[in-house]
Each structure stands twice: as structure tokens, then as C-alpha cells.
Amino acid sequence: MIHLRKALLLTAIVALGACSTNAGRFGAGGPGAGGSLGAGGLGSISDPTSVAYFQATVGDRVLFEVDQATLTSTAQATLSEQALFLMSNGEYTAIIEGHADERGTREYNLALGARRASAVQDYLVSQGVAPNRLRTVTYGKERPLEVCSDEACYSQNRRGVTVLTAGLGS
Amino acid sequence: MTKLRNFLIVVLAGFAAMAQAQQGPLRIEITEGVIEPLPFAVSSFVAETPGASTYAGTITRVIGQNLAGTGLFREIPRDAFISRVTNFDSPVQYADWKAINAQALITGSVNVASDGRLIVKFRLFDVFSEAPLGEGLQFVGEPDGWRRMAHKVSDQVYSRITGEAGYFDSRVVFVSETGPKNDRRKRLAVMDYDGANIQFLTDASSIVLAPRFSPRGDRVLYTSYETGFPQVFELDVATVQRRQLDVQTEAMTFAPRYAPDGLTVVYSLAQRGNTDIYALNLRNGQRTRLTSAPSIETAPSFSPDGTQIVFESDRSGSQQLYVMSARGGEPRRISFGPGRYGTPVWSPRGDLIAFTKQNEGRFHIGVMRTDGSEERLLTASFLDEGPTWSPNGRVIMFTRETAGATGAPALFSVDISGRNLRRVPIDGAGSDPAWSPLLP
Numbered sequence: 001m002i003h004l005r006k007a008l009l010l011t012a013i014v015a016l017g018a019c020s021t022n023a024g025r026f027g028a029g030g031p032g033a034g035g036s037l038g039a040g041g042l043g044s045i046s047d048p049t050s051v052a053y054f055q056a057t058v059g060d061r062v063l064f065e066v067d068q069a070t071l072t073s074t075a076q077a078t079l080s081e082q083a084l085f086l087m088s089n090g091e092y093t094a095i096i097e098g099h100a101d102e103r104g105t106r107e108y109n110l111a112l113g114a115r116r117a118s119a120v121q122d123y124l125v126s127q128g129v130a131p132n133r134l135r136t137v138t139y140g141k142e143r144p145l146e147v148c149s150d151e152a153c154y155s156q157n158r159r160g161v162t163v164l165t166a167g168l169g170s
Numbered sequence: 171m172t173k174l175r176n177f178l179i180v181v182l183a184g185f186a187a188m189a190q191a192q193q194g195p196l197r198i199e200i201t202e203g204v205i206e207p208l209p210f211a212v213s214s215f216v217a218e219t220p221g222a223s224t225y226a227g228t229i230t231r232v233i234g235q236n237l238a239g240t241g242l243f244r245e246i247p248r249d250a251f252i253s254r255v256t257n258f259d260s261p262v263q264y265a266d267w268k269a270i271n272a273q274a275l276i277t278g279s280v281n282v283a284s285d286g287r288l289i290v291k292f293r294l295f296d297v298f299s300e301a302p303l304g305e306g307l308q309f310v311g312e313p314d315g316w317r318r319m320a321h322k323v324s325d326q327v328y329s330r331i332t333g334e335a336g337y338f339d340s341r342v343v344f345v346s347e348t349g350p351k352n353d354r355r356k357r358l359a360v361m362d363y364d365g366a367n368i369q370f371l372t373d374a375s376s377i378v379l380a381p382r383f384s385p386r387g388d389r390v391l392y393t394s395y396e397t398g399f400p401q402v403f404e405l406d407v408a409t410v411q412r413r414q415l416d417v418q419t420e421a422m423t424f425a426p427r428y429a430p431d432g433l434t435v436v437y438s439l440a441q442r443g444n445t446d447i448y449a450l451n452l453r454n455g456q457r458t459r460l461t462s463a464p465s466i467e468t469a470p471s472f473s474p475d476g477t478q479i480v481f482e483s484d485r486s487g488s489q490q491l492y493v494m495s496a497r498g499g500e501p502r503r504i505s506f507g508p509g510r511y512g513t514p515v516w517s518p519r520g521d522l523i524a525f526t527k528q529n530e531g532r533f534h535i536g537v538m539r540t541d542g543s544e545e546r547l548l549t550a551s552f553l554d555e556g557p558t559w560s561p562n563g564r565v566i567m568f569t570r571e572t573a574g575a576t577g578a579p580a581l582f583s584v585d586i587s588g589r590n591l592r593r594v595p596i597d598g599a600g601s602d603p604a605w606s607p608l609l610p
Contacts, residue, residue, distance in 0.1 A: 067488075069443070102553065102571075103528070103553075104512075104528070105469070105489075105512040105513050105526050105528075105555050105556070106379060106380060106513075106555065106556065106602070107379075107380060107424060107425040107438065107468045107469045107512075107513070108466065108468060108469070108482065108484075108489055108512050110379075110393075110400060110422075110424050110425075110438075110440070110445075110468070111438065111440060111445035111466040111468050112466065114422060114440035114443055114445060115443045115444075115445075115466070116443075117443070118442055118443020118444075119443065121443075122443070135420075136422075136443070137398070137399050137400070137422065138400065138422060138440065139377075142354070142377050142379070143352065143353075144351060144352050145352060146352075147350070147351040147352050147574075147575040147577075148574060148575055149552070149573035149574050149575075149577060
């Protein structure tokens with residue numbers, strides 16, 4: 001288990017919309033729980049070194065087109081900001097989650113999620129983030145964020161999420 | 171398998187000679203697309219000892235359900251019976267069964283022996299030929315194995331009338347699901363083929379996916395997130411002990427399946443975003459790479475003779491089915507229809523491949539010959555996926571998931587003719603069924 005920085009633990013929690021928070025989402029067993037910061041560890045949104053700032057202001061996720069793992073220009077812009085954040089906040093490592101919508105078979109979607117997470121990782125590395133600070137995990141269609149069965153939800157579920165973990169560096 | 175018991179099968183004396191002389195016309199040829207279900211009667215099994223009556227009632231009921239559930243047979247309701255069989259060894263009153271158009275008649279008895287074991291006997295009669303069909307048999311086992319004895323009787327009846335092996339005495343491993351769609355809890359579970367006797371194999375602390383039985387039914391391969399990342403595990407069904415296969419820190423593994431000899435596992439390994447198929451020798455731990463392409467290669471399935479592997483790949487630009495040698499090498503594409511094809515599973519008879527097809531926003535379960543010809547779609551819905559074959563290659567079970575925020579998966583089965591679509595009755599939601607071989 002990765003220990004949280006004391007500073008983060010002591011910082012007041014900031015209310016974030018449920019949809020924009022992924023820390024702790026996966027409960028026991030997932031890297032989102034084992035390595036991420038639980039409630040109370042997000043820090044202040046006004047602190048530009050905090051997880052809360054990363055999630056809300058930098059943007060912790062990018063979205064993908066149907067059955068694609070290529071990064072849109074919007075996604076590239078977000079990831080460039082993520083890279084800047086990671087390079088100026090060297091105490092974080094990150095697990096990059098790749099997700100798919102429900103319109104695919106389970107194992108194919110695992111492979112697709114792996115491809116998406118890897119695309120995010122490769123872009124961050126290309127922007128200067130050390131590869132040993134990043135790991136990828138695929139969730140396929142196992143953890144949708146939105147639960148309706150139309151494109152409005154699917155488009156939000158086809159995502160790559162950069163989940164910060166504190167400490168350890170590499 | 172914790173419930174597994176050895177059943178003593180004894181041919182009842184006196185019927186062997188008759189059975190050999192018998193060449194009755196009672197036969198269902200199930201190669202045709204549509205058939206008229208064969209009407210049969212199960213006379214209430216005779217309870218021959220005081221403690222046997224509860225078992226006699228439930229065994230009679232399960233046999234009726236098994237046979238009627240195939241769609242090949244139609245059970246004649248008991249209140250239509252003219253004859254009552256009160257003595258297992260009394261001559262059959264064929265006229266009484268002809269009068270209600272019962273073409274097949276099953277009679278039986280149940281004893282609780284002095285050692286506490288259950289003795290179940292049965293006979294099958296071809297009513298219109300006025301002759302027994304095959305020999306009388308008896309099964310001996312522990313009382314809590316009564317359902318398996320009912321399944322064994324059903325398998326005998328099925329195979330004598332159809333000429334094909336049965337599938338009732340088998341189990342299904344699947345993923346039991348609870349909780350909301352965005353926080354689903356998943357546990358591995360096993361059940362009888364008909365949804366009874368559910369036992370859990372894992373707790374709900376980690377996501378588990380897509381289990382598969384070993385060729386002998388004693389082990390299960392599956393994918394678990396218990397390390398935080400998808401990894402392939404093997405679990406011993408009897409002890410529920412599990413171990414991670416091919417431990418690696420920088421790769422994710424999933425989609426594991428056994429070779430027919432149970433000694434090799436093929437699976438997908440995703441590394442740097444690229445998913446390929448590997449084989450792992452369970453004896454020496456040696457790993458062999460079978461595909462080497464920048465595309466997605468996953469969902470492998472062995473041919474029953476172990477020489478070939480069918481899998482899915484998007485190397486053409488979309489998900490399609492390919493066949494390659496079990497040692498790897500250049501694959502041959504076999505799916506060419508419109509849409510995408512995934513989750514291929516080779517039938518136990520070797521003649522067909524079942525698959526999931528996505529086309530124009532719908533999901534289908536289908537079958538094709540192993541060269542890709544004669545594709546037939548058996549189902550259509552918002553989301554059908556993940557076919558698994560009954561041990562005799564006659565029935566396919568799969569996951570059907572409903573749409574929307576309250577959507578949930580359920581287990582369904584369908585005959586390979588496309589008829590007899592049924593929901594498998596289990597408590598709660600379930601997905602990713604995988605059928606065991608016929609139990610010994």
C-alpha cells in the first residue's frame with residue numbers, strides 16, 4: 001500500500017462532482033483503491049500541486065471515438081497539460097486506466113482498453129514524463145462511468161483516466 | 171468438484187436380453203431444423219422404502235423438467251395418466267399409455283438402503299412398440315446427490331431416444347453479479363446446468379471475468395483483478411485454492427483457455443498496448459508466443475483434437491475470426507459476413523464454431539462451420555455474447571444483457587437449431603457461463 005503524503009491528508013477535502021472524481025471508485029482490489037488517494041486526500045482545488053486540481057483543472061481524462069485508441073486534438077491538449085503537471089510535481093506516479101463502452105465483447109474490450117491506456121501513456125512519455133512513473137491498466141467495459149445505453153453515455157465511458165498516486169516516485 | 175460422487179451403475183438383470191432384441195422405431199433425429207416434440211410420460215417413481223418418497227417425487231420432477239427443457243420432448247401431465255405404476259416390476263399396461271399418446275414411458279423406483287445410500291432404478295419403454303428401450307439401470311449414491319441421479323437417468327433417456335450423448339449431468343461455471351451497473355460486484359460461481367445448486371468460488375472483493383472449466387471439470391481458469399491488474403488465475407474447484415499463472419508485473423493477461431489435454435493454457439497478454447496470444451505449459455511454466463502482430467489477438471479456443479486454435483483479431487481493421495495451428499504460424503481468416511465477429515468457441519464435436527456477432531447495432535450468437543461456411547445466427551438482442559457449448563454440442567449457453575441504467579446480464583440457452591431459447595433460472599444476475607464436460 002502506498003502511503004499518502006501527510007500534507008495531502010491534512011488538506012481539507014474539496015467537494016467535486018461524482019462524475020469528475022475517480023479516486024477510490026474501484027473499491028478494494030483495484031489500483032484506483034490500492035494506490036489512489038481516498039476521500040480526504042485530494043487536496044484543495046486551489047492548490048496547483050493537488051490531486052483535486054489535477055482532476056478538476058488539468059483534467060484527468062481523455063475520451064475516444066468508437067473502437068479507436070487514437071488521441072483527438074482535444075485529448076492531446078489535455079495530456080500535454082497532464083504532462084506539465086506531472087513534470088512539475090515529481091512526487092506523483094500515475095496509473096492510467098483504459099475503458100471501453102458496453103458495445104463490444106468483454107475480452108476485446110479489455111484489449112481495446114489496454115490500447116487506449118497505452119496511447120495515453122505513450123503521449124505523456126513523448127511530452128517528457130518518465131516512463132517509470134506510469135503504469136497502465138485496462139478495465140474494458142467493466143467500470144462504466146455513465147450507465148445509460150446511448151451515445152451520450154458511451155462517449156463518456158470510452159475514456160483514458162490518469163489516476164495519481166502519491167509518493168514513491170519510481 | 172465437491173459434489174462429485176461415484177455412482178454405481180448396475181444393469182438390471184433380466185432386461186439385457188430384451189434390449190438386444192429391441193429395434194423399436196422410437197427415435198428423434200435431431201439433425202433437422204424443426205421437429206414435433208416427442209410426447210413422453212414419467213410415471214411417479216415408486217418409493218420402496220419409507221424415507222424414499224421425498225426423493226422419488228423430486229427425482230421424477232427433475233427428469234420431466236430436463237427432458238421437456240430440451241424442446242425435443244413434451245411431458246404429458248400426470249393428471250392425464252390412466253395407469254398408475256405402483257410396483258416397479260409390474261408389467262407395463264401399454265394400452266393405457268397409448269391412449270394418452272405417450273410415445274415414451276419412464277418408470278422408476280427409489281430406495282433408501284440400510285447404509286443410508288439412495289438407490290434409483292429406472293426403465294424406458296417404447297410404448298407403441300410395446301417394448302423396453304434399452305436396459306433397466308440403477309444408480310447408487312449419497313442422498314444429497316439425488317439431483318445428479320435424476321440427471322443421469324435423464325441423460326440415459328435422452329441418449330437412447332436421440333442416439334446422442336446427453337448433457338444434464340454437467341455443471342456451469344459463471345460470474346454472479348450484484349450491485350449497480352457502475353459498481354458491479356462479481357463472484358465466480360458454479361451451478362448445475364439448469365441453475366440449481368449454486369456454489370460461490372470467490373468473494374466479491376475483486377472483479378472476475380470469463381471462467382473456463384478444465385477438460386476434466388476439476389479446475390477453472392479465469393481473469394481476476396485481485397492484484398489490481400487483470401491477471402490469469404487457476405482455481406481448484408474442490409479446494410477453492412487459486413494461483414496466479416504467468417506472474418508478470420508489467421503485463422496484463424486475460425482470456426485463458428485450456429488445451430484439450432489440460433496441460434497447456436492459451437491466453438492473451440497485453441504489453442505496451444498490444445495484445446497477442448501466448449501458450450503456457452503448466453508443467454514447466456514455459457511460455458510460447460503464438461501470434462505476433464500489432465493488432466488485437468484474443469479469445470482463443472482449441473479444436474477438440476488440440477491441433478488448431480480459433481481466435482479473434484482486428485488485423486483486418488475490424489474484429490474477425492481466424493484459425494491457426496496450435497503451434498502458431500500464419501492464421502487463416504474464416505469470417506467474412508457483414509459486421510464484427512468475436513468470442514469464437516470450437517464445438518466439442520469439432521464441426522462448428524460458435525461466436526458473437528455485432529451488426530447494425532445488434533448482437534447475435536451464431537454458429538458456422540470451421541471453414542467459415544454455413545453461418546447461421548441463432549439469437550438477436552441488445553447484447554448477446556460469450557457462447558459456451560453443452561458437452562454434447564447440441565445447446566449453447568450465453569450472456570444476454572439488457573439495456574439502460576438498470577440493465578443486467580442473465581444466462582440464456584438456445585438449441586443450435588436456433589429453437590428453444592430459454593432463460594436459465596438463477597437468483598440474481600449472471601454472465602460469462604462456461605459449460606463443464608459431462609460428469610463421470
